[in-house]
Amino acid sequence: MTYPLDATHDAQRQSWVESANAAGCDFPIQNLPFGRFRAAGSTDAFRIGVAIGDQVLDLRAAGLIDTNDMNALMAAMPAERRALRQKISDGLAKDKEGSAQQAAWAKALLPQAQAEYTVPCRVGDYTDFYTGIHHATTIGKLFRPDQPLMPNYKWVPIGYHGRASSIVVSGQSFKRPQGQTKAPDAAEPSFGPCRRLDYELELGFYIGPGNALGSAIGIDDAEAHLFGVGLFNDWSARDLQAWEYQPLGPFLAKNFASTVSPWIVTMEALAPFRAPFTRPEGDPQPLPYLDGEANRQQGQLDITLEVYLQTAKMRADGAAPARLTHGRVTEAAYWTAAQLVAHHTVNGCNLQPGDLLGSGTLSGPTPDAAGSLMELTLGGKQAIALPNGEQRTFLQDGDTLILRGWCEREGAVRIGFGEASGTVVG
Numbered sequence: 001m002t003y004p005l006d007a008t009h010d011a012q013r014q015s016w017v018e019s020a021n022a023a024g025c026d027f028p029i030q031n032l033p034f035g036r037f038r039a040a041g042s043t044d045a046f047r048i049g050v051a052i053g054d055q056v057l058d059l060r061a062a063g064l065i066d067t068n069d070m071n072a073l074m075a076a077m078p079a080e081r082r083a084l085r086q087k088i089s090d091g092l093a094k095d096k097e098g099s100a101q102q103a104a105w106a107k108a109l110l111p112q113a114q115a116e117y118t119v120p121c122r123v124g125d126y127t128d129f130y131t132g133i134h135h136a137t138t139i140g141k142l143f144r145p146d147q148p149l150m151p152n153y154k155w156v157p158i159g160y161h162g163r164a165s166s167i168v169v170s171g172q173s174f175k176r177p178q179g180q181t182k183a184p185d186a187a188e189p190s191f192g193p194c195r196r197l198d199y200e201l202e203l204g205f206y207i208g209p210g211n212a213l214g215s216a217i218g219i220d221d222a223e224a225h226l227f228g229v230g231l232f233n234d235w236s237a238r239d240l241q242a243w244e245y246q247p248l249g250p251f252l253a254k255n256f257a258s259t260v261s262p263w264i265v266t267m268e269a270l271a272p273f274r275a276p277f278t279r280p281e282g283d284p285q286p287l288p289y290l291d292g293e294a295n296r297q298q299g300q301l302d303i304t305l306e307v308y309l310q311t312a313k314m315r316a317d318g319a320a321p322a323r324l325t326h327g328r329v330t331e332a333a334y335w336t337a338a339q340l341v342a343h344h345t346v347n348g349c350n351l352q353p354g355d356l357l358g359s360g361t362l363s364g365p366t367p368d369a370a371g372s373l374m375e376l377t378l379g380g381k382q383a384i385a386l387p388n389g390e391q392r393t394f395l396q397d398g399d400t401l402i403l404r405g406w407c408e409r410e411g412a413v414r415i416g417f418g419e420a421s422g423t424v425v426g
Contacts (some may be wrong), residue, residue: 001078001224003271003295008032008089011413015092016102017109019053026406026416027051029092032085033263033366033418034228036070037115046118048073051263052092053420054112059418060102061108064088070121074208075229075353078267081227082209085268117121117171117262120230121206121354123164126346127359128202128254130158133334133372142379154284157335157343162234162358163255170231172424174257176397179240182385189243196238196380197424200361201307201325201403204232205337206264207355214348219292222338223267225351229301229337231261231403231420232358236392238374244390251306258358261403261420269415273407275330276300289346303329303417305362305405307371311390312398321402322386324376329371332362397426 007013008030014021015029023423027033029052036046037056047068049056059065064087065073076084091101130136133153137371168174177199182189208227211217217225234254241253277299279285292299305328308321335343340357363371370376373394376384383391395401402421408414 001221003078003223003267005271006082006086008085008268009412011411013089013234014094015052016094016098017053017055017092019055020092020189021028022053024414024416025053026258027053028091028413028415030413031265031267031269031415032077032088033265034070034073034263035120035265036118037110037262039110040114041114042116042169049110050088051112056112056115057088057092057105057166058108058110059088062091062105071354074121074206075210076423077209078224081266082268085266111284117169117259119167119169119336120262120264123167123354123356124352125161126162126164126258126356126358127244128162128360129335129340130360131333131335131340132359132363132371134332134365135361135375138363138370138375142374154334157340159340159344160249162258164356166255167258167260167356168422170259170261170418170420170422172259173255173425175237175380176424176426177237177240177252177256179237179252180243181239182243194237194240195394198236198373199307199395199401200234200236201305201363202228202232202234202361203303203329203359203360203405204260205340205357206230207341207351207357208353210352210355211345212351213350215345215350216348217341217345217351219290219295219338219342222341225341226267226337228264228266229270229417230264231405233259233401233403233420233422235259236372242255249419257422259420259422261418263418265415265417270301270407273302274414275300275302277336284327286339292338295336295338299338300330300333301337303405303407304402305329308402308404309386310400310402311386311388311393311396312388313390314386314388315400317388319388322402324384325368325370327362327371329362331364331369332371333359395424397424399424
């Protein structure tokens, strides 16, 4: 299926929440992303909200839903979700219908600056894929100069099962991981803190309705099982990873923390920002179960992504974060979200509402679009210089890493994903 354009995408529609009408706003009325929030410092249960301008609308307080269970909401079929989106959009619109709701709904608003957030849904299972072909090629060259990509890469979406319990929401800090490492010239491994701590610029695809065990989701139906997309940073301990990953893949190098943005931008909101899925000339075409006409026509998501770094010194000096990366998903992803769903379930694996699929590091074709320090520094051999004179090969204690993303296209209103930020501490 594809998600159609409707009145909720109208570029002329504005909201009575005036901050939502500002140019460059991440959360105009055309976006309406979902998250879980409560008043900062409160011990109340987290509630389901929608971001609008610099506010968050409490959907239950506004009478739009009768649950605080985001996973139950995500389990709804696309038609039900579109109907809810239409009600929210109509009630927030600066017109006769919206004005009728303004007095009541204004009481259900909370400034985002006065809210605290949690992971936007209950993530039962998390699978990390490897869809960024430029990342895979660059990393592969560091270890296998003669064969950067493994023979299966262009045929099958590569992935591994990750750890859901250590997924945290934006704004939280995490401790530098410890584990075993082994220097190339050492006779035996040693134990201690990670020295090559890295980030990975990713998207997280959240599952909506699931599938029964033993029942595969076809490529043409896959997007009906996607609820939306958020920013995702899969922190990586490169030195731990180098020693442990053979033969079963990442373990302690990946399971200590992963950071998500508070907001899930729905597939409905992304409808104006689709792009064709194509293969470079000479590359193999997907096998039939990974190939469909709708996926070819608009399977890709046209999202711009950026990475910023703010060191402890920059923060103390009041200096703004420095941009490390600027790139687009259409230049980075070798597989679409629908293909990930189809492949994940083709063997009968059952996905459930709230499951998270990581895209893998989304690096572009040029150095300034690299999605990790491992690439930016050529494996730590070439330090990057920051505007204040500091240098980095890998992350140091006190560093804050920030992911940002947005979509913009002529004829449509720009929508954003907010931020996914995290700080490493010793």
